[in-house]
Amino acid sequence: MSEALRTDLYQLTMMQAYWKSRHNPEATFDYFVRKIPSGSYLITAGLTFLLDYIENLRFDDDDIEYLRTQDFDKEFLKTLRDFKFTGDILAMPEGSVAFPIEPIIRVTAPIIEAQLVETFLLNKINFSTLIASKASRVVYAAKGRAIAEFGLRRAQGDGHLEATRATYIGGCASTSNVLAGKKLGIPISGTMAHSFVTSFDHEIDSYRAYADAFPKRCFLLIDTYNTIEGAKKAVIVGKELEKRGEKLIGVRLDSGDLCGLSKQVRKILDDGGLEDVKIVASGDLNEWKIDDLIKYGASIDMFGVGTELITGRPTPALDGIYKLSDIIEDGKHVPKMKLSEEIVKTTLPGKKIVWRITENGKFKKDIITLENELVDEGVPLLETVVRKGKIACDRPSLSDIRQNTAVNFSKLPEIFKKLDTAPAYPVEFSRGLTELRADIVEKITREEIRHE
Amino acid sequence: MSEALRTDLYQLTMMQAYWKSRHNPEATFDYFVRKIPSGSYLITAGLTFLLDYIENLRFDDDDIEYLRTQDFDKEFLKTLRDFKFTGDILAMPEGSVAFPIEPIIRVTAPIIEAQLVETFLLNKINFSTLIASKASRVVYAAKGRAIAEFGLRRAQGDGHLEATRATYIGGCASTSNVLAGKKLGIPISGTMAHSFVTSFDHEIDSYRAYADAFPKRCFLLIDTYNTIEGAKKAVIVGKELEKRGEKLIGVRLDSGDLCGLSKQVRKILDDGGLEDVKIVASGDLNEWKIDDLIKYGASIDMFGVGTELITGRPTPALDGIYKLSDIIEDGKHVPKMKLSEEIVKTTLPGKKIVWRITENGKFKKDIITLENELVDEGVPLLETVVRKGKIACDRPSLSDIRQNTAVNFSKLPEIFKKLDTAPAYPVEFSRGLTELRADIVEKITREEIRHE
Numbered sequence: 001m002s003e004a005l006r007t008d009l010y011q012l013t014m015m016q017a018y019w020k021s022r023h024n025p026e027a028t029f030d031y032f033v034r035k036i037p038s039g040s041y042l043i044t045a046g047l048t049f050l051l052d053y054i055e056n057l058r059f060d061d062d063d064i065e066y067l068r069t070q071d072f073d074k075e076f077l078k079t080l081r082d083f084k085f086t087g088d089i090l091a092m093p094e095g096s097v098a099f100p101i102e103p104i105i106r107v108t109a110p111i112i113e114a115q116l117v118e119t120f121l122l123n124k125i126n127f128s129t130l131i132a133s134k135a136s137r138v139v140y141a142a143k144g145r146a147i148a149e150f151g152l153r154r155a156q157g158d159g160h161l162e163a164t165r166a167t168y169i170g171g172c173a174s175t176s177n178v179l180a181g182k183k184l185g186i187p188i189s190g191t192m193a194h195s196f197v198t199s200f201d202h203e204i205d206s207y208r209a210y211a212d213a214f215p216k217r218c219f220l221l222i223d224t225y226n227t228i229e230g231a232k233k234a235v236i237v238g239k240e241l242e243k244r245g246e247k248l249i250g251v252r253l254d255s256g257d258l259c260g261l262s263k264q265v266r267k268i269l270d271d272g273g274l275e276d277v278k279i280v281a282s283g284d285l286n287e288w289k290i291d292d293l294i295k296y297g298a299s300i301d302m303f304g305v306g307t308e309l310i311t312g313r314p315t316p317a318l319d320g321i322y323k324l325s326d327i328i329e330d331g332k333h334v335p336k337m338k339l340s341e342e343i344v345k346t347t348l349p350g351k352k353i354v355w356r357i358t359e360n361g362k363f364k365k366d367i368i369t370l371e372n373e374l375v376d377e378g379v380p381l382l383e384t385v386v387r388k389g390k391i392a393c394d395r396p397s398l399s400d401i402r403q404n405t406a407v408n409f410s411k412l413p414e415i416f417k418k419l420d421t422a423p424a425y426p427v428e429f430s431r432g433l434t435e436l437r438a439d440i441v442e443k444i445t446r447e448e449i450r451h452e
Numbered sequence: 453m454s455e456a457l458r459t460d461l462y463q464l465t466m467m468q469a470y471w472k473s474r475h476n477p478e479a480t481f482d483y484f485v486r487k488i489p490s491g492s493y494l495i496t497a498g499l500t501f502l503l504d505y506i507e508n509l510r511f512d513d514d515d516i517e518y519l520r521t522q523d524f525d526k527e528f529l530k531t532l533r534d535f536k537f538t539g540d541i542l543a544m545p546e547g548s549v550a551f552p553i554e555p556i557i558r559v560t561a562p563i564i565e566a567q568l569v570e571t572f573l574l575n576k577i578n579f580s581t582l583i584a585s586k587a588s589r590v591v592y593a594a595k596g597r598a599i600a601e602f603g604l605r606r607a608q609g610d611g612h613l614e615a616t617r618a619t620y621i622g623g624c625a626s627t628s629n630v631l632a633g634k635k636l637g638i639p640i641s642g643t644m645a646h647s648f649v650t651s652f653d654h655e656i657d658s659y660r661a662y663a664d665a666f667p668k669r670c671f672l673l674i675d676t677y678n679t680i681e682g683a684k685k686a687v688i689v690g691k692e693l694e695k696r697g698e699k700l701i702g703v704r705l706d707s708g709d710l711c712g713l714s715k716q717v718r719k720i721l722d723d724g725g726l727e728d729v730k731i732v733a734s735g736d737l738n739e740w741k742i743d744d745l746i747k748y749g750a751s752i753d754m755f756g757v758g759t760e761l762i763t764g765r766p767t768p769a770l771d772g773i774y775k776l777s778d779i780i781e782d783g784k785h786v787p788k789m790k791l792s793e794e795i796v797k798t799t800l801p802g803k804k805i806v807w808r809i810t811e812n813g814k815f816k817k818d819i820i821t822l823e824n825e826l827v828d829e830g831v832p833l834l835e836t837v838v839r840k841g842k843i844a845c846d847r848p849s850l851s852d853i854r855q856n857t858a859v860n861f862s863k864l865p866e867i868f869k870k871l872d873t874a875p876a877y878p879v880e881f882s883r884g885l886t887e888l889r890a891d892i893v894e895k896i897t898r899e900e901i902r903h904e
Contacts, residue, residue: 003631005630005631005633005634006604006612006629006630006631007604007630007631008602008604008605008628008629008630008642009628009629009630009633009640009641009642010628010642010643010644010645011642011645012630013642013643013644013662013665013666014644014645014647014648014662016665016666017644017648017661017662017664017665017666018648018651018661019665020661020664020665021661021664021665023651023652023661025651027647027651029647062634063634066630066633066634067630070633070640071668071669073665111647111651115645115647115648118605118645118647119604119605122605122606123604123605123606123607123609123612124609126605126606127607127608127609128609150460152458152459152460152571152574152575153460153570153571153574153575153578154574154575154578154769154770154771155575155579155608155611156579156607156608156609156611156615156763156768156769157575157576157579157580157608157610157611157614157615158609158610158611158613158614159607159608159609159610159611159612160458160575160611161610162609162610163608163609176460176461176462177458177460177461178457178458178459178460178461178464178518178519179455179457179458179459181457181461181518181522182457182514182515182518188461188522189461190460190461190462190463190465191462191465192462192465192466192469193462193463193466193567193570194775194776194790195466195479195481195563195567195570195774195775195776196466196469196470196567198776198788198789198790199470199475199477199479199563199776199779199788200475201781202899202900203900209469209470209472209473209475210465210466210469212469212472212473213465213468213469213471213472213473213525214465214468214469216523217523223792224790224791225790225791225896225900225901226791226900226901229900229901255792255797256792307769307771310769311608311763311768311769312768313767313768313769314766315765316608316763316764316765316768317606317608317759317762317763317765318606319606319759322647323646323647324646324647324650324651327651329653336650336651337650338646338650338676338677339676339677339678340675340707340708345707444677447654448654448655448677448678448681449677449678449681
């Protein structure tokens with residue numbers, strides 16, 4: 001299905017105005033993030049959706065029929081029948097480590113085409129990148145313990161599948177979301193809810209019923225009434241399983257003082273001879289709480305994380321933007337930028353690329369340059385993914401993307417991974433870009449602000 | 453398409469355990485919200501998705517094929533071929549005003565069925581209710597000025613359509629999301645972005661091009677370089693439009709000190725004889741900022757709100773939960789509840805309903821009772837929406853739901869609408885419920901905590 005109308009109305013009104021004024025120059029837009037919600041880095045994700053969108057982009061008859069009811073010019077609407085994207089797109093591959101201000105995606109096309117794709121690109125890339133980055137932080141905080149994503153019930157509706165995909169890219173080990181298992185091949189995990197326990201006459205009856213149904217993968221939820229008493233009953237059922245030649249795999253804590261309770265539960269399990277039984281903790285966890293739990297010696301082997309991971313709480317949106325940086329007029333590049341009373345909302349002019357310098361296998365710094373500048377020892381981060389409207393890159397599998405993410409992340413020096421006190425990673429502007437920017441600021445100030 | 457696998461794995465493992473232990477009693481679950489993110493009330497939304505889901509709920513062959521790869525019992529999987537939902541659902545209609553702890557939806561069905569639907573219900577109802585409630589606050593803060601929802605680019609991916617629907621239920625006047633216009637009939641709005649301005653040689657060229665393309669609905673974005681200078685150019689183009697017998701409709705501010713700038717821009721427009729031109733403001737707005745702008749006398753006629761509205765920021769998830777409250781065993785009701793070390797996580801036992809008492813046309817208080825209790829002068833809030841698995845209610849149109857919301861909201865006393873200092877609305881428990889709860893706590897403490 002084409003998603004042409006998954007856009008802001010102003011893209012379509014601007015398209016008509018460009019068309020009406022015969023102003024359809026080749027334009028370049030940069031997608032970049034001004035501010036990272038938490039920490040110093042981003043894990044890029046969502047590119048695959050943009051590629052599918054570009055490949056299928058067209059206006060269906062009923063799209064045009066709908067627009068006809070919205071006061072568009074009939075002649076303009078006729079041009080939409082043959083609309084397709086004919087431009088070039090450069091992008092950092094999914095699973096890249098990126099930093100603020102760096103162009104992550106660069107779109108070059110006739111401005112009518114480049115304008116339309118803005119909203120879809122922002123909608124999908126902002127969200128996937130937000131969640132992959134959050135997941136990376138949560139996984140990092142867990143210091144090697146597995147993170148199971150449990151967020152479907154708190155996900156923002158139909159965004160759940162792409163969110164789960166992004167948590168997996170960011171390093172989560174599994175999801176509770178069965179549809180994500182079926183459609184994306186992500187490992188699924190989950191055992192029982194409190195309702196299962198309360199539906200039986202006694203807590204221990206529910207444990208026995210579950211152990212009977214899943215003797216080979218039995219996890220018991222032990223906090224329905226009282227965590228300590230639940231742990232004691234789990235020991236009883238664990239021993240019953242042993243008599244049958246099976247093993248209790250784990251217990252789950254979902255409320256209360258997870259740190260203190262986990263230590264008490266560990267002791268109860270150990271005293272009962274169940275040293276191998278794992279303890280899973282869940283309940284409004286995030287990277288900070290996990291970091292604290294580990295710091296204070298919690299006996300937790302695995303974490304289930306829901307709301308925070310699947311929505312990015314406390315910051316549920318990435319402020320990624322898509323800004324015009326260059327126009328070709330009369331065969332010549334005319335660099336473009338936006339000024340603003342808010343300095344952070346000023347943009348970088350010109351067709352740009354990003355270089356990364358690595359030292360001893362670790363990222364050292366990035367440099368944003370104009371397209372014609374070279375950086376010795378630097379590796380360019382933007383790859384051509386669409387050329388003249390056609391997909392021009394590999395489409396790695398989800399597990400490859402996850403693996404690439406892990407490799408990239410391993411090259412980020414530890415100091416930039418700190419949850420709260422990470423310094424800004426060095427991103428420099430080339431001399432050419434710095435000079436160009438000063439020139440354009442001077443020109444705009446002269447022509448648009450002082451003299452009109 | 454069936455969405456049977458849009459669920460947490462543990463629903464399916466519990467279903468197998470219920471099946472294996474031949475434990476499939478009729479069970480009642482309540483959906484309710486423990487804590488409201490901001491303010492005192494909720495606007496319920498999303499029920500229509502639950503009804504569609506129930507109507508189409510089945511396991512397709514490829515669903516079962518996938519589950520076969522996940523170590524389920526083959527005989528259990530066979531039973532899924534004939535699975536359907538056969539129970540009853542009561543619910544507050546969409547657009548109701550609801551409060552914490554009140555059952556908003558009540559599901560009664562064999563536990564295997566009632567368990568499965570939990571995740572979908574939570575995923576959809578939590579999100580729509582979160583956003584409709586947020587929208588209601590933003591609309592209320594604007595004191596009659598229209599709110600245009602601009603959030604698609606920051607929406608959590610594919611959740612955008614239902615989010616936009618919920619903002620409309622909550623009272624927003626329009627959306628930038630063209631697909632929401634086409635699919636849901638919501639009015640769409642939007643004009644131009646900064647890239648439109650920067651793509652032309654001079655700001656005023658872009659204004660003239662837009663005015664030429666849309667002489668009857670021309671809004672100009674005036675903050676690309678400098679808001680005051682932009683306003684002056686808008687006056688020039690507004691007067692050019694007047695000479696052609698047309699009118700400039702409005703200007704938009706998207707950055708800077710919106711309060712101060714709006715007053716300066718108003719003066720520039722008025723001095724230029726453009727008293728009718730509206731001022732629209734946007735840029736990271738929310739209910740608090742809008743309230744402040746109005747309080748300090750900003751000259752703003754309409755607000756565009758994006759990120760906060762479409763994601764619920766700062767609280768992107770509602771903590772709505774679905775808890776077992778009753779089981780039928782041997783023909784008798786056995787009320788159920790969950791205890792917790794965290795008192796807020798304790799639930800209410802028994803099959804319950806909610807009554808509302810209104811005085812002089814305003815809501816006075818609500819009372820949660822057991823099903824067999826009556827409240828004189830109270831109106832029951834839960835309506836039967838599914839009976840024996842079939843839809844048993846009207847399906848109001850989106851505009852009717854929006855209208856009902858406005859009527860319901862008008863009955864909420866002003867004090868409960870305050871953004872931050874609203875007191876808790878009075879929700880009482882009936883005597884029967886209070887006594888039942890004490891009995892069950894005593895029973896659980898005796899049987900599950902003290903004596904095992």
